[in-house]
Amino acid sequence: MLRIRQDLVDGMVAHARADHPDEACGIVAGPEGSDTPVRLVPMINADRSPTFFRFDPAEQLEISKQMWAADEEIVVVYHSHTATEAYPSRTDVSYAAEPQAHYVLVSTAESGREPGPVSVRSFRILDGVVTEEDIEVLPAPDPQGETD
Amino acid sequence: MAVEVRIPTILRTYTGGEKAVSGQGSTLAELFDDVEGRHPGLRARIVDEKDSTAALRRFVNVYVNDEDVRFSGGLSSPVADGDVVVVLPAVAGGAL
Numbered sequence: 001m002l003r004i005r006q007d008l009v010d011g012m013v014a015h016a017r018a019d020h021p022d023e024a025c026g027i028v029a030g031p032e033g034s035d036t037p038v039r040l041v042p043m044i045n046a047d048r049s050p051t052f053f054r055f056d057p058a059e060q061l062e063i064s065k066q067m068w069a070a071d072e073e074i075v076v077v078y079h080s081h082t083a084t085e086a087y088p089s090r091t092d093v094s095y096a097a098e099p100q101a102h103y104v105l106v107s108t109a110e111s112g113r114e115p116g117p118v119s120v121r122s123f124r125i126l127d128g129v130v131t132e133e134d135i136e137v138l139p140a141p142d143p144q145g146e147t148d
Numbered sequence: 149m150a151v152e153v154r155i156p157t158i159l160r161t162y163t164g165g166e167k168a169v170s171g172q173g174s175t176l177a178e179l180f181d182d183v184e185g186r187h188p189g190l191r192a193r194i195v196d197e198k199d200s201t202a203a204l205r206r207f208v209n210v211y212v213n214d215e216d217v218r219f220s221g222g223l224s225s226p227v228a229d230g231d232v233v234v235v236l237p238a239v240a241g242g243a244l
């Protein structure tokens with residue numbers, strides 16, 4: 001089960017729409033061991049491709065150092081599929097190397113950059129085995145308390 | 149002093165859960181050999197040995213003091229006391 005705030009889901013979807021038809025990718029970081037996604041980090045798709053994504057190694061290092069200093073870890077790895085369903089491909093499975101992470105797939109195949117239906121699904125990928133899990137969406141924090 | 153090696157979550161089963169280990173060596177290859185002595189199995193997850201040549205595995209990124217060594221000498225990259233080596237899994241995928 002992935003429990004994640006509505007604003008973080010909205011952020012992943014907005015990123016996927018903005019980068020459509022290329023695949024978008026990023027992470028949601030959270031405190032180590034908490035299994036709680038807190039901080040959305042949209043990342044560069046170094047391949048800028050409609051069928052492939054790869055974290056930019058320099059950006060990934062930078063984010064990894066920030067997380068190290070803040071005792072955070074990757075809680076969610078997300079990326080979009082722009083012409084196919086929100087289900088991990090063989091490539092996704094072969095690269096999956098974050099055993100603690102929820103792998104979130106956003107499919108923009110139906111509505112592209114426009115408002116409309118998107119599919120958001122979450123998976124565990126361990127030792128090559130894909131297991132879909134439920135997503136429980138939690139309310140976004142009170143906008144009054146937000147500074148942006 | 150020694151070289152600090154930061155271990156990604158997926159490889160911490162080899163380090164008893166430790167986030168970082170320390171080692172000695174003048175090159176990355178020597179460093180990973182040294183660390184292997186205390187954390188057996190770790191080296192093979194980072195280094196690919198084929199036909200008696202060793203190279204970094206394709207799905208792993210290794211940085212010495214923020215420099216991605218894939219572009220600067222790979223396993224023969226020099227390391228020295230006080231250096232920080234970061235090992236990260238490459239994160240990639242796609243629709244196909």
